[in-house]
Amino acid sequence: xxxxxxxxxxxxxxxxxxxxxxxxxxxxxxxxxxxxxxxxxxxxxxxxxxxxxxxxxxxxxxxxxxxxxxxxxxxxxxxxxxxxxxxxxxxxxxxxxxxxxxxxxxxxxxxxxxxxxxxxxxxxxxxxxxx
Numbered sequence: 636x637x638x639x640x641x642x643x644x645x646x647x648x649x650x651x652x653x654x655x656x657x658x659x660x661x662x663x664x665x666x667x668x669x670x671x672x673x674x675x676x677x678x679x680x681x682x683x684x685x686x687x688x689x690x691x692x693x694x695x696x697x698x699x700x701x702x703x704x705x706x707x708x709x710x711x712x713x714x715x716x717x718x719x720x721x722x723x724x725x726x727x728x729x730x731x732x733x734x735x736x737x738x739x740x741x742x743x744x745x746x747x748x749x750x751x752x753x754x755x756x757x758x759x760x761x762x763x764x765x766x
């Protein structure tokens with residue numbers, strides 16, 4: 636059942652056995668964005684999002700959200716945290732997980748190198764260095 640409260644707010648009521656679940660969906664107003672990209676890249680991206688059943692606009696929106704306010708996951712405990720709210724370790728220079736307090740200092744050299752190179756992929760994507 637779907638109850639529409641106003642233009643931007645709707646409540647989904649899901650009934651399952653004896654339990655009733657409520658999900659509030661708030662739709663924020665959208666703004667049109669026009670971008671210019673390489674035609675071959677756009678066509679390849681359209682094929683990829685079609686296979687994954689993800690709208691291209693959601694992909695762009697998620698990327699812009701991550702770029703403006705990065706949310707990270709701790710490599711040790713998996714906790715999600717905002718990079719802007721995390722402290723930097725004065726010894727190693729890595730972010731300290733707010734949950735378990737892990738940073739690069741607790742990693743072996745081999746693991747730290749692997750994590751560093753995985754992070755480079757994301758940094759290259761965000762800065763446009765990967766073609």
